[in-house]
Amino acid sequence: MKVLSVASEIYPLIKTGGLADVAGALPLALSGRGVAMRTLIPGYPAVKAALGTTRHLLHFEDLIGVPADVLEAKVAGLDLLVLDAPALFERASGPYLDTDGKDYSDNWRRFAALSRAGAEIAWGALGDWQPDLVHVHDWQTGLVPAYLRYGERPAVPSVMTIHNIAFQGNFSAAVFPALGLPPHAFAMEGVEYYGQVGYLKAGVQTAWAVSTVSPSYAEEILTPEFGMGLEGLLNRRAFDLHGIVNGIDVDVWNPATDSLIATNYKLTDLRNRKANKRAVERHFGLVEDDGPLFCVISRLTWQKGMDLVAAAADDIVAQGGKLAVLGSGDAELVAALQTAAARHPGRVAITVSYNEPLSHLMQAGSDAILIPSRFEPCGLTQLYGLRYGCVPVVSRTGGLNDTVIDANPAALAARSATGVSFGPVTLDNLKRAIRRTIRLYGDPKIWTEIQKQGMTSDVSWDKSAALYADLYSSLLPKGEY
Numbered sequence: 001m002k003v004l005s006v007a008s009e010i011y012p013l014i015k016t017g018g019l020a021d022v023a024g025a026l027p028l029a030l031s032g033r034g035v036a037m038r039t040l041i042p043g044y045p046a047v048k049a050a051l052g053t054t055r056h057l058l059h060f061e062d063l064i065g066v067p068a069d070v071l072e073a074k075v076a077g078l079d080l081l082v083l084d085a086p087a088l089f090e091r092a093s094g095p096y097l098d099t100d101g102k103d104y105s106d107n108w109r110r111f112a113a114l115s116r117a118g119a120e121i122a123w124g125a126l127g128d129w130q131p132d133l134v135h136v137h138d139w140q141t142g143l144v145p146a147y148l149r150y151g152e153r154p155a156v157p158s159v160m161t162i163h164n165i166a167f168q169g170n171f172s173a174a175v176f177p178a179l180g181l182p183p184h185a186f187a188m189e190g191v192e193y194y195g196q197v198g199y200l201k202a203g204v205q206t207a208w209a210v211s212t213v214s215p216s217y218a219e220e221i222l223t224p225e226f227g228m229g230l231e232g233l234l235n236r237r238a239f240d241l242h243g244i245v246n247g248i249d250v251d252v253w254n255p256a257t258d259s260l261i262a263t264n265y266k267l268t269d270l271r272n273r274k275a276n277k278r279a280v281e282r283h284f285g286l287v288e289d290d291g292p293l294f295c296v297i298s299r300l301t302w303q304k305g306m307d308l309v310a311a312a313a314d315d316i317v318a319q320g321g322k323l324a325v326l327g328s329g330d331a332e333l334v335a336a337l338q339t340a341a342a343r344h345p346g347r348v349a350i351t352v353s354y355n356e357p358l359s360h361l362m363q364a365g366s367d368a369i370l371i372p373s374r375f376e377p378c379g380l381t382q383l384y385g386l387r388y389g390c391v392p393v394v395s396r397t398g399g400l401n402d403t404v405i406d407a408n409p410a411a412l413a414a415r416s417a418t419g420v421s422f423g424p425v426t427l428d429n430l431k432r433a434i435r436r437t438i439r440l441y442g443d444p445k446i447w448t449e450i451q452k453q454g455m456t457s458d459v460s461w462d463k464s465a466a467l468y469a470d471l472y473s474s475l476l477p478k479g480e481y
């Protein structure tokens with residue numbers, strides 16, 4: 001089966017969050033299941049710099065107002081189609097934001113162009129390669145299924161995956177005429193969304209199937225609390241809505257072979273984690289002792305409950321713990337965490353940056369990772385934590401709920417506990433969960449058991465890749481696959 005994936009970021013070429021990890025891992029996970037996936041991504045400077053040999057496949061004279069080309073390249077086992085449109089993608093700062101941290105004012109055009117190119121390729125523009133199905137991710141590619149639906153060309157099945165419903169890509173109705181959709185597409189059953197053009201809404205409305213990245217989150221987004229305005233439409237599409245939990249690339253994230261950590265270790269020699277703990281403490285300027293070391297690796301946002309982490313820091317320290325934070329994001333939350341660090345030199349520290357190698361070392365050396373998200377479609381850092389024996393302390397929501405087994409008395413007795421979970425998300429409940437974690441840490445036998453149970457839980461893509469392959473097959477003409 002041939003599948004075109006369209007995504008606005010992909011690991012290891014360009015990454016601002018979990019979407020990149022999934023877009024990069026899924027093609028590899030699916031290749032053993034009879035799915036040949038090619039991924040269309042924008043030609044940002046970082047992407048073009050990583051390409052090596054390319055082949056020119058396609059030229060657009062006017063792709064939503066600009067000329068563009070499609071190049072083919074193979075990088076890190078990925079079969080890439082790169083949309084080379086310098087006017088849209090060659091920018092000095094990140095994929096979505098300018099140097100002041102504001103959305104590029106032409107994001108509507110940039111991602112309409114990506115989507116339009118995806119639709120043209122789906123219709124066979126490459127000539128010798130036409131996909132059987134298109135899989136698109138998040139609002140940046142939400143117009144692909146809409147173009148396919150309104151294109152008056154042969155139907156192509158599509159799957160739209162929601163990684164984060166908080167980002168919806170809503171733009172003024174004034175951009176609609178430039179999108180190249182027929183006038184009747186600007187309607188409730190099309191791309192119109194509360195008087196605007198909604199890219200994610202368009203995708204959810206017009207894709208053949210919709211998925212999100214965990215079963216719990218697929219239930220949650222049917223409610224007003226989590227649906228963020230899309231719950232009505234999602235309820236209408238509930239039969240076509242699937243929750244498939246993310247996996248991780250267990251080769252990239254393997255403590256036994258990871259070259260980004262200080263000392264490699266396996267389940268059988270967890271004592272080697274200590275050298276990594278010392279390395280984390282040194283990096284962050286924390287005192288070197290055996291008290292529990294908590295870490296955070298996250299976008300610093302309200303979604304991720306980072307205000308609560310800042311408020312819980314005093315409690316961690318009062319109980320002999322330490323806290324190392326790696327992240328970037330909202331200035332207010334950065335300031336709150338920096339203030340906590342200033343209150344507790346040597347006990348609380350923050351590195352404000354995006355640092356992939358450091359994130360590996362932190363998973364390898366910290367005792368526990370705090371993830372008190374207010375909503376979490378899946379979450380990947382708890383999966384990395386499980387794989388690295390860094391015990392996840394998570395809120396009971398979305399994918400966190402589906403992937404971490406709380407160390408309650410029953411789970412401890414059954415030897416199935418893999419972390420600590422709490423809910424609802426309040427400061428008191430987070431503090432209670434931290435206290436419980438520190439108590440568990442105080443009993444080395446139980447703690448090691450929790451670590452080992454986490455390290456042996458299946459966080460690979462195996463099961464979920466099979467579910468995606470089944471979902472794709474279910475959309476193709478019967479008997480074809």
Ligand SMILES: Nc1ncnc2c1ncn2[C@@H]1O[C@H](COP(=O)(O)OP(=O)(O)O[C@H]2O[C@H](CO)[C@@H](O)[C@H](O)[C@H]2O)[C@@H](O)[C@H]1O
Nearest residue numbers: 017018019163298299327353354355356359377378379380
């Ligand atoms: N400062 C930093 N330095 C280095 N690495 C950092 C970092 N900050 C974050 N990361 C990394 O970025 C990724 C974040 O992925 P998450 O799944 O936790 O959240 P995100 O909200 O981005 O993804 C959305 O999409 C994913 C994919 O579906 C869902 O799991 C998730 O719930 C949803 O919100 C992880 O690989 C993490 O290690």
